[in-house]
Amino acid sequence: MEEKPQAEAEEVQEEPEEEPPVRETEAEVEVHLHNSDSPLATATSFEDLGLKEDILKGVYGMKFVKPSKIQERALPLLLSDPPTNMIGQSQSGTGKTAAFTLTMLSRINPSEDTPQALCLAPARELAIQIKEVVDEMGRYTGIRTYLACGGEPVPRSPVRDHIIIGTPGRVQDMMKRNTLNTKAISVFVLDEADNMIDQQGLGDQSMRIRRMMPASSQVILFSATFPDEVRAYAQRFAPNSNMITLKAEELSVEGIKQFYMDCRSKEHKLEILTALYSLLTIGQSMIFCNHRDTADEVARTMTAQGHTVVSLHGKMEAAERDRVLKDFRDGKTKVLVSTNVIARGIDILQVNMVVNMDLPVDLHGLPDPETYLHRIGRTGRFGRKGVSINLVHDPMSWKVMNAIQDHFGKQIIRVPTDNYDEIEEFLRRYGVH
């Protein structure tokens, strides 16, 4: 669930800009307008946005008080007519989901029983989370949503719901079988867009789906990260787009204490991991592995040691994945061992520790700082305290650890691993116990 925007001090009124293209910068939000016709407005209240009454009711029903930083600048651009494309960068928890959700809801005609908006995410779990936000926000609109993910029943006739939220495989499949009519789609959203367009496989799929969108549709790309390599491609994917960036990168890791622990072997990593859970009082935590098998193995080992641990990865059946994540969200399980499947976007507020059992690497085995940021961002959300612990054990993982530390320019603290008392004592000094 996205952060509820908090009451903030009064904003300074914007100076009217004259010369296109407009580049306007302030402390936290940076806006690049594609052309000067776009409104350079700031919406300090949801009423300012001209949202329909039934949508407003849903917004306030979710205890949203006023637009968040990114929403107050992005929404006037997203909602303006004629629609313009947007590339937006902001951490999850800053109101990004609500921003594109409001755009989709606003552009739907509920009396037309055909898909009018399509939102894609990189994994089932995130698509479900987005659908829940859209359903809640659109509760009073009569707008219906449809989950287009693997593992769901295959539709036998054309879907007549208004907003399709899903993952690329099923969406493509539905297009092929003519159960997803794209003719009336006016908004096309990619969440975790850098991942959606860059990733081998996902990128091709997203582009194929993109080509099925009507030429007039509004393309919206949102992510917490946009590495330089994918920026140019994003601009081809969403041509002539306005760009908006929330400068919160430092903030996002600021609340998270980052440690690493020097291990001798994979076995030693497992030993240290279980020791941590015996030594520390941890609320809820997530352990990330690079392989599904490792996730299962870690869960098995820790379970054998008497910890309540479950694993979640893409090889599991959809129903099982749903059950595992629900139990974790409900606090029924305290430790979730997973792969990159839930590294992005998933909001679980109670998570106060993230362990990288394996340091994140890309498909070439090179350090993947974006994934690192997304992973550790599962904790310390919305100003809460969070701890991340990286387990390092061989020259390769050392290299990755160093590269990630260099990339963020933030010291990652070494925790001694010689004996358990020392670990406990050391972490206690950093306020971790």
Added chain:
DNA sequence: AAAAAAC
């Protein structure tokens, strides 16, 4: 050399 993503 992975994970994810359809049936």
